[in-house]
Amino acid sequence: MNLPRIVITVTGHAPSGWDVHVGGVGMHRVDATKITADGTAKLVPVDGGVDIESLLRRLAARAPEPGDVRTYGRWLFESLLSPAWPTIRRYRAFELALDLPLDLQHLCWEAMHDGVAPLAGHPDLLVAFTRLVDSSADPPQTLTRIPRVLFAVGANPNDEVIRPGAMMAGLLRAFDSGMVRTSSEVSLEKLAEICRDFRPDIVHLVAHGGLDEDGRGLVRLPDSVEGVGADRLLPALTAGGTPLAVLLSACFSGQAVPGTTSLAAELVAGGIPVVSAMSGEVSEQACRLFTRRFVHAVSGGLPAAKAVAQGRRAALLVPSGPGEHLDWAMPTLFVARSAEPGFQLVDPAEPRKVMQLANQLGLRKHPVFIGRDDILQRLPDLFLPDPDRSLGFIGLNREGSLSRLGGPRLLREIGLTLLRAGHIPLFLGPYDDRNAPVSIRACIAEIISRAVKVATIQEARLPQFSLLGGAGPDYEDVLTALREFREDCHELDRDIARLRLSRDLAAFISAMGDSGPPFGSQTRAVVLADSLHAWAGVVDDLLPMIDASGLGTARDPVPVIATYSLTAGMGPRLKAFTECHVGPGFAFPPLGPLTDAEAILGFQWVLLHPWKPEYRNVYVCRDAEREQVSGDLRILDGLPDAVERDLYLLAQLLERHGFLVSADDDAVYQQYESKYP
Numbered sequence: 001m002n003l004p005r006i007v008i009t010v011t012g013h014a015p016s017g018w019d020v021h022v023g024g025v026g027m028h029r030v031d032a033t034k035i036t037a038d039g040t041a042k043l044v045p046v047d048g049g050v051d052i053e054s055l056l057r058r059l060a061a062r063a064p065e066p067g068d069v070r071t072y073g074r075w076l077f078e079s080l081l082s083p084a085w086p087t088i089r090r091y092r093a094f095e096l097a098l099d100l101p102l103d104l105q106h107l108c109w110e111a112m113h114d115g116v117a118p119l120a121g122h123p124d125l126l127v128a129f130t131r132l133v134d135s136s137a138d139p140p141q142t143l144t145r146i147p148r149v150l151f152a153v154g155a156n157p158n159d160e161v162i163r164p165g166a167m168m169a170g171l172l173r174a175f176d177s178g179m180v181r182t183s184s185e186v187s188l189e190k191l192a193e194i195c196r197d198f199r200p201d202i203v204h205l206v207a208h209g210g211l212d213e214d215g216r217g218l219v220r221l222p223d224s225v226e227g228v229g230a231d232r233l234l235p236a237l238t239a240g241g242t243p244l245a246v247l248l249s250a251c252f253s254g255q256a257v258p259g260t261t262s263l264a265a266e267l268v269a270g271g272i273p274v275v276s277a278m279s280g281e282v283s284e285q286a287c288r289l290f291t292r293r294f295v296h297a298v299s300g301g302l303p304a305a306k307a308v309a310q311g312r313r314a315a316l317l318v319p320s321g322p323g324e325h326l327d328w329a330m331p332t333l334f335v336a337r338s339a340e341p342g343f344q345l346v347d348p349a350e351p352r353k354v355m356q357l358a359n360q361l362g363l364r365k366h367p368v369f370i371g372r373d374d375i376l377q378r379l380p381d382l383f384l385p386d387p388d389r390s391l392g393f394i395g396l397n398r399e400g401s402l403s404r405l406g407g408p409r410l411l412r413e414i415g416l417t418l419l420r421a422g423h424i425p426l427f428l429g430p431y432d433d434r435n436a437p438v439s440i441r442a443c444i445a446e447i448i449s450r451a452v453k454v455a456t457i458q459e460a461r462l463p464q465f466s467l468l469g470g471a472g473p474d475y476e477d478v479l480t481a482l483r484e485f486r487e488d489c490h491e492l493d494r495d496i497a498r499l500r501l502s503r504d505l506a507a508f509i510s511a512m513g514d515s516g517p518p519f520g521s522q523t524r525a526v527v528l529a530d531s532l533h534a535w536a537g538v539v540d541d542l543l544p545m546i547d548a549s550g551l552g553t554a555r556d557p558v559p560v561i562a563t564y565s566l567t568a569g570m571g572p573r574l575k576a577f578t579e580c581h582v583g584p585g586f587a588f589p590p591l592g593p594l595t596d597a598e599a600i601l602g603f604q605w606v607l608l609h610p611w612k613p614e615y616r617n618v619y620v621c622r623d624a625e626r627e628q629v630s631g632d633l634r635i636l637d638g639l640p641d642a643v644e645r646d647l648y649l650l651a652q653l654l655e656r657h658g659f660l661v662s663a664d665d666d667a668v669y670q671q672y673e674s675k676y677p
Contacts, residue, residue: 429530548585
């Protein structure tokens with residue numbers, strides 16, 4: 001349900017005061033008074049007998065006295081809404097769209113309190129806050145496809161200030177209905193390059209923030225120590241087209257000094273329809289609760305304003321409560337005036353369809369995937385038109401055992417990433433020495449059977465498979481022919497089999513491209529082969545069939561991505577293949593333990609996502625114990641499969657010694673929703 005929008009337009013200017021126009025209700029006058037806070041003279045609404053100057057000073061220092069937050073909220077409410085409130089609150093849910101002059105933008109209007117409760121967490125109401133910004137942008141259109149989501153961290157993720165924001169990127173990783181790309185220590189130039197290539201729909205930027213000498217917001221990136229303002233940040237963010245939304249985790253990104261606009265507002269004015277930013281410092285727990293609920297709401301198709309409202313309400317669940325701090329009020333949503341009330345960032349219909357397909361193919365697994373960004377970022381190179389850069393084979397290899405390195409989980413994540421992009425992952429695995437294909441005939445049968453399964457789920461028309469004697473398009477005929485092909489004892493001619501397989505897969509890809517979203521003209525098939533070294537009866541025949549187009553042709557490539565040991569089983573043969581194919585079309589990234597940086601951040605991301613009944617709690621690091629926790633996480637040796645058990649045993653031990661704290665976020669929010677449905 002869309003929320004009705006009530007526009008609050010404030011006109012006039014200090015020192016005489018302001019006229020407040022409440023859309024559809026009426027108008028009232030607010031007088032101004034002059035105060036000095038932080039060494040700056042400001043004109044604010046009259047204080048009604050409250051020492052506003054002292055109050056603002058305490059709140060800015062994050063040292064409130066009991067009742068300060070309520071007093072602050074009551075002051076703002078009486079100034080802006082009180083005369084019109086009896087009429088407004090006839091609605092049970094609504095959006096307050098604030099159209100404010102520059103000299104009032106610095107106040108945290110999202111903290112308004114009607115005397116019963118903060119409006120953001122009112123037991124009887126659902127109130128969303130947006131700040132309207134003039135923009136030349138056309139009305140934004142809701143995404144009806146899989147969104148492309150970029151998480152960019154403008155510093156080392158373990159930086160003391162950056163770390164909480166990097167942790168929030170871990171929460172946003174749960175946006176698994178989106179195509180995801182991450183980048184750490186991203187410079188302005190690198191940000192522009194990624195945006196140009198990836199063309200993100202949603203960008204989450206984590207960086208140090210601040211204000212320049214004129215009071216304008218900026219972010220600090222590695223190549224711009226002095227800071228980057230909207231004039232330079234906007235071209236980078238829009239290098240590949242204008243994103244629908246930007247989330248800024250940067251100090252002061254939503255803060256305005258009297259007489260200036262915030263960094264977030266400048267980005268909206270520059271054409272980005274929706275920007276979420278922080279108007280002040282936010283505690284990690286409040287930010288966590290806000291982010292989790294916001295992502296859930298957006299991916300579920302709620303309007304942006306309503307998603308923020310639910311996220312802010314979740315942030316009110318912080319145990320210290322709204323009477324102590326303003327953290328819950330700091331997330332601020334800036335929207336272009338051209339955005340219609342109830343504007344949705346994402347229509348969930350197609351993303352849900354793709355996720356259902358991924359479930360049926362066994363590609364989605366818990367917990368949240370971590371690390372391996374260097375490998376995942378190679379996937380766009382699979383289908384480049386430049387033959388010197390495109391890839392037909394990616395061999396993820398290691399000297400020694402692949403045990404505990406998460407190879408099958410990585411291949412599933414690769415498959416899920418490809419599926420989001422409209423490609424067809426044919427996942428062969430997980431295998432070991434006991435159940436791997438035993439012949440090239442069995443291997444080809446596995447590939448075709450996976451293709452038939454995708455077509456069955458998609459209800460696509462099957463082609464006639466030349467390898468199966470022309471069987472198709474009838475599904476029963478194809479399955480019968482496939483069983484006969486698998487059981488046939490005659491030896492295959494490798495060259496003829498390779499030619500027919502490439503033709504059959506090209507026909508299959510064409511049929512799938514006509515079957516509807518997410519597939520289309522861009523669709524390709526990719527074979528994902530697990531533990532290739534265990535395919536004893538296959539490797540000698542399969543490797544000569546693979547070239548720079550994988551198992552396909554230059555026109556219709558079918559790349560192969562495989563994991564394998566260079567020493568176990570057929571490892572020596574695979575090692576020779578690896579050493580002989582260094583050149584265009586081939587890549588051989590090492591598959592080892594996660595790096596320290598990947599592991600320390602990634603394991604903490606997993607602890608933010610309860611994924612088993614016995615792992616209900618969220619675990620987060622105490623601020624003073626970050627180094628201790630980082631050191632202790634190294635005990636897990638960067639082994640991805642430590643998330644199954646060892647990570648939680650360690651987390652429970654660290655909690656017992658006071659280094660981690662835990663909370664059951666889901667239970668708390670469910671209890672809140674049951675009380676205030």
